[in-house]
Amino acid sequence: MPTAWLELPEDTPFGLNNLPYGVYTTPQDPETACVGVRVGDHILDTAACAQALGDPNADILDHPTLNPFLAAGRPTWQAVRRSVTTWLTDTALRPAVEPHLVPVEDATMHLPFEVADYVDFYSSEHHATNVGKMFRPDAEALTPNWKHMPIGYHGRAGTVVVSGTPVIRPAGQRMDGDDPSxxxxxxxxxxxxxxxxxxxxxxxxxxxxxxxPALADHVFGVCLLNDWSARDIQAWEYRPLGPFLGKSFATSVSPWIVPLDALATARVSPPPRDPALLPYLDDSKEEPWGLDIRLTVGLNGYTVSEPPFSGMYYTAAQQLAHMTVNGASLRTGDLFASGTVSGPEREQRGCFLELTWAGREPVALPDGNQRTFLEDGDEVAISAWAPGPDGGRIGFGEVTGRVLPATL
Structure with missing residues (x-):
């Protein structure tokens, strides 16, 4: 990888091996949203730079969302990635490129793409086992179908919001204790x-x-996601059809979409599967699509969990294959999520339901407070990184959200 002429912070997770995409505005022009690529502590206005240099992909970048660029397909994604790398490394181009760099601290980030559909999976064996033990203590922790296919549900695209958007505490029906109704x-x-x-x-x-094998032909990239959940509403409503109001009120995503092409060195083999999967899900002879992504969950500035994504039982390739095996179509802007990421240890659990074992074992915070579930005013921040080339890191930024009181 050539060296950037732009001075980058030492050990930045947003170097030339990453180049994630987002959509931003500036105080100077708050009405014009631009597609940008992050490099170090700056954002490159891709459309303006492409226009200045006569790049043939300038038009598909000149939009307030990533959708036209996403729809252009993998050859275009790779061509633009090569162009951006050239713009940031060729010193002869510096005078034309440098005016289109914006400090990250001066930018307001927006939802980077228009979400078409949203599907949430349930692909961590550790998470699913813990939940099963809590709610079905006298039965098998995993349902009979769990190890045969990626379990998922169709969520609500209209309530996917960008990181930093406050989350209003949802209201709904719940069954309290032994109440008869x-x-x-x-x-x-x-x-x-x-x-x-x-x-x-x-x-x-x-x-x-x-x-x-076709995952990379259809999926552009990866983001962080917080699927907020009202466990008491969910517990009352989910039988027999599954999550609804307990999940649909908010799903937060990070503002940066890391291209799959940036994660080549993070690919790892998933855990062994037993029993064997049906042929359309059997990846034993495929290049592995497990990803070594290390997540950190923070509450009010304190780390409460570090879930490892590498242990997920099902990969994104299997999830996509299962989503479409019945002939369901994909649309540009579709978003599908892994489900809660949890590891085998308590400090690796990716939700408070698991961390507190359904509220029975509160999490102690360094400031002397403790939590079972979230209180009004709490702020959650989820960040992550993956191994990059030559010992570097690929950063995902973070997805944050603060809880606001219910509006009744």
Whole structure:
């Protein structure tokens, strides 16, 4: 990798090997959203730079969302990545490129793409096992289908919000203790789910299946995701059809989408699967699509968990194959998420339901406070990194959200 002429912070997770995409505005022009690529502590205005240098992809970058660029497909994604790398390393181009760099601290980040559909999976064996033990103590922790296919549900695209957007405590029906009938009111068990999201670029036609090797032809990149959850509302409503109001009120995503091409050195083999999977999910002879992503969950500035994504039982390639095996089409801007990322140790659990074992074992914070579930005013921040080339790191930034009181 050539050296950037732009001075980059030492050990930055946003070096030339990363180059994640986002959408931003500046105080000088708050009405014009621009597609930008982050490098170090700056954002490059890709459309303005492409126009200045006569790049053929200038038009698809000159939009207030990433969707036109996402729809252009993998050859275009790779061509623009090569161009951006050249712009930032060729010293002869510096006079044309440098005026289009904006300090990150001067930018306001926005939802980077228009979300078409949202699917949330349930792909951590550790998470699913813990939940099963809590709620089905006298039965098998995993349901009979869990090790045969990625379990998921269709969420609500309209409530996907960018990092930093406040989350209003949801209200709904809940069953309190031994009460004979439900009551209505604010959730008392507001929770988070630390997840990894995958952003679809190239669409498909109805009836077309996406096989395991085709993940990179359809998925542009990866973001962080917090699928906020009202556990008491969810517990009352989910039988027999699954999550609804307990999940649909807010899903937060990070503002930076890391291209799959930036994660080549983070690819790892997933855990062994037993029993063997059906052929359309069997990746034993494929290049592995497990990803070594290290997450950190923070509450009010304190680290409470460090979930490892590398241990997820199902990969994004398997999730995408399963999503489309029935002929369901993909649309540009589709978002699918991993489900809660949890590891085998308590300090690796990706939600407070697990961290506190359904509220029975509070989490002690360094300031002397403790939590079972989230209180009004709490702020959650999820960050992550993955191994990059030559011992470097690929950063994902963070996804944050502060809890506001319910509005009744």
């Amino acid at each position: 439900p009551v209505f009111g604010p959730s008392r068990r507001l929770d988070i789910e630390a997840e990894v999201g995958f952003v679809v670029g190239t669409p498909t036609r109805t009836g077309e299946r996406v096989p395991l």
